Amino acid sequence: MPKHYEQYCPVAHALERVGERWSLLIVRELLKGPKRYTDLSAALPGIGTNVLAARLKDLEAAGVLAKRRLPPPAPAQVYELTAYGLALKNVVRELARWGLQSMPAPGNDDQLAPGWLPDALDTLFAPVAPEGSFEFRIGDEVAALVDGEVAPGPAEHPDVVLEATPAAFYFLFTERRWDGVEVEGDRELLERVLDAAAPVDATVAA
Amino acid sequence: MPKHYEQYCPVAHALERVGERWSLLIVRELLKGPKRYTDLSAALPGIGTNVLAARLKDLEAAGVLAKRRLPPPAPAQVYELTAYGLALKNVVRELARWGLQSMPAPGNDDQLAPGWLPDALDTLFAPVAPEGSFEFRIGDEVAALVDGEVAPGPAEHPDVVLEATPAAFYFLFTERRWDGVEVEGDRELLERVLDAAAPVDATVAA
DNA sequence: CCGCATCCCCAAAGATACTG
DNA sequence: CAGTATCTTTGGGGATGCGG
Numbered sequence: 001m002p003k004h005y006e007q008y009c010p011v012a013h014a015l016e017r018v019g020e021r022w023s024l025l026i027v028r029e030l031l032k033g034p035k036r037y038t039d040l041s042a043a044l045p046g047i048g049t050n051v052l053a054a055r056l057k058d059l060e061a062a063g064v065l066a067k068r069r070l071p072p073p074a075p076a077q078v079y080e081l082t083a084y085g086l087a088l089k090n091v092v093r094e095l096a097r098w099g100l101q102s103m104p105a106p107g108n109d110d111q112l113a114p115g116w117l118p119d120a121l122d123t124l125f126a127p128v129a130p131e132g133s134f135e136f137r138i139g140d141e142v143a144a145l146v147d148g149e150v151a152p153g154p155a156e157h158p159d160v161v162l163e164a165t166p167a168a169f170y171f172l173f174t175e176r177r178w179d180g181v182e183v184e185g186d187r188e189l190l191e192r193v194l195d196a197a198a199p200v201d202a203t204v205a206a
Numbered sequence: 207m208p209k210h211y212e213q214y215c216p217v218a219h220a221l222e223r224v225g226e227r228w229s230l231l232i233v234r235e236l237l238k239g240p241k242r243y244t245d246l247s248a249a250l251p252g253i254g255t256n257v258l259a260a261r262l263k264d265l266e267a268a269g270v271l272a273k274r275r276l277p278p279p280a281p282a283q284v285y286e287l288t289a290y291g292l293a294l295k296n297v298v299r300e301l302a303r304w305g306l307q308s309m310p311a312p313g314n315d316d317q318l319a320p321g322w323l324p325d326a327l328d329t330l331f332a333p334v335a336p337e338g339s340f341e342f343r344i345g346d347e348v349a350a351l352v353d354g355e356v357a358p359g360p361a362e363h364p365d366v367v368l369e370a371t372p373a374a375f376y377f378l379f380t381e382r383r384w385d386g387v388e389v390e391g392d393r394e395l396l397e398r399v400l401d402a403a404a405p406v407d408a409t410v411a412a
Numbered sequence: 413c414c415g416c417a418t419c420c421c422c423a424a425a426g427a428t429a430c431t432g
Numbered sequence: 433c434a435g436t437a438t439c440t441t442t443g444g445g446g447a448t449g450c451g452g
Contacts, residue, residue: 003425003442006251008317010329011234011298014305019227021444028217037415045212048445053416063308076414087307091300092217098297099220101290102269111214123216209423209444227425243434254426259435282433 017062018088022047022055024095027081027088030065032115034080043113064088096123105174106166117141121150124173130193132186137163160185173197223268224294228253228261230301233287233294236271238321240286249319270294302329311380312372323347327356330379336399338392343369366391379403 005012018024022044029035029043041052056079059065064085070076081088100123106112117138129148135158136143144155155161161184164172168180176194183190211218224230228250235241235249247258262285265271270291276282287294306329312318323344335354341364342349350361361367367390370378374386382400389396 005231007231007319008309008312009231009234009319010302010305010309012231012305013309014301015230017305017308019225019230021225024221024225025211025213025215025218028215038413041415046445048447049416050418050446051444054444056416084307087304091297091304094297094300095220096216098293099216099218099223101293102223103214103216103219106214113213113215247434252426254428255435256427256437257425260424 014091018059018064018091020055020058022051023059024088024092026052026055026059027064027085028092030079030081030085031089031092032119034068034078036076036078040079059085093123093126097127100124103170105170108165108167112139112141112166115141115152117143118150118152121145124197125150125193128193128196130196132160132189132193133158134190134193135161136169137161138169139166158185160187160190162190220297224265224270224297226261226264228257229265230294230298232258232261232265233270233291234298236285236287236291237295237298238325240274240284242282242284246285265291299329299332303333306330309376311376314371314373318345318347318372321347321358323349324356324358327351330403331356331399334399334402336402338366338395338399339364340396340399341367342375343367344375345372364391366393366396368396 004016018027025044026040029040035043037052037056040056041047041049044052056065056067060067060079063082065079065081068078068080070078096119117136121136121143125145125148130145131147133147133155134145135155136145142152142154144151144153144158146155163182163184164180168177171177171179172181173194210222224233231250232246235246241249243258243262246262247253247255250258262271262273266273266285269288271285271287274284274286276284302325323342327342327349331351331354336351337353339353339361340351341361342351348358348360350357350359350364352361369388369390370386374383377383377385378387379400
């Protein structure tokens with residue numbers, strides 16, 4: 001939206017920079033780390049090469065991301081967020097939290113993208129930053145939540161280990177259904193953390 | 207963007223509902239309370255009546271807002287957010303916080319919309335919810351911040367009263383410049399709160 | 413191959429006029 | 433007041449081309 005909103009308002013100002021179609025999804029991808037043009041294109045199904053190029057140019061001009069050449073051995077260039085762009089993390093997280101409320105349950109097929117679990121844990125737990133050490137094994141992903149910090153892979157000495165399918169994980173958060181959820185360790189700690197994280201209501205009309 | 211992003215991702219899901227041009231600005235307006243069609247049109251300079259009508263229809267279909275008829279004496283209908291739509295408050299606030307970082311200083315002319323001060327205080331202080339009672343008199347607006355709650359109008363027995371022009375208020379937050387800022391009461395309390403609220407850096411390229 | 417630029421087409425936004 | 437109808441303009445989707 002190169003078109004200006006003609007308002008002295010920070011929301012309008014922000015949307016003029018990252019409000020166009022695809023922009024925040026590009027930011028979402030780059031929040032996971034620098035990526036090449038082709039990887040972005042693959043991670044954003046249906047974006048169209050011209051639109052991706054245009055968005056990258058716009059976002060670079062806005063100071064949200066920067067193009068960087070990798071050192072000679074690997075002749076590739078990557079896009080990465082600037083500090084200014086990194087500050088969009090809270091925006092993306094809140095969008096995700098809101099979006100979660102009306103997400104359908106995951107199918108048992110393969111619609112989950114690799115590396116989705118750390119993102120999901122960040123979305124769910126970052127605002128509460130629970131004490132304790134947790135390990136989540138969901139589908140074929142494993143991630144840890146240690147004192148509010150999310151990391152891929154197993155935890156060192158977890159207080160609780162939770163294992164479930166993506167669908168069971170979904171229903172645990174939306175309806176507190178424990179069917180198909182296996183817990184090892186301090187189950188009460190887990191329950192307290194779930195209550196604190198509580199915001200996923202799935203109370204929607206459409 | 208009725209066009210779907212074909213991704214099982216809460217961010218994409220959210221943007222499919224409120225990611226179109228103007229949508230989040232309409233939500234921003236309705237966060238201040240129910241509004242009539244004409245008031246929305248006036249608050250959104252340049253929106254065009256057809257686009258506004260289309261967005262309202264889309265947002266209503268998505269369950270974000272609802273159309274309500276006021277009781278007979280006043281033959282008017284208003285649009286108001288549903289609980290689902292109200293949950294967008296955090297999204298709008300984070301967008302505002304990010305947008306603030308690259309906002310230019312307010313001109314001394316009249317670009318501020320009436321009622322802007324409570325919104326600004328919410329954006330700046332809601333995440334830290336400072337203890338204490340503050341009264342802000344900026345330009346011709348007055349608002350109170352009492353134990354983290356923002357309200358229009360003066361405070362009852364404020365610990366601090368801050369008076370400034372919009373521009374001085376801006377530079378106080380961006381560069382900690384106290385020129386043109388008048389403080390009555392517990393100035394140290396105010397300084398501590400400012401340090402806590404700290405996020406407005408104005409460190410931008412473009 | 414990767415990293416785009418070009419071209420064409422259609423859907424959506426802008427602007428304005430008009431109506432129940 | 434609260435929209436609809438119509439027209440123009442802009443921007444996105446899709447395919448293809450092309451230099452390094």
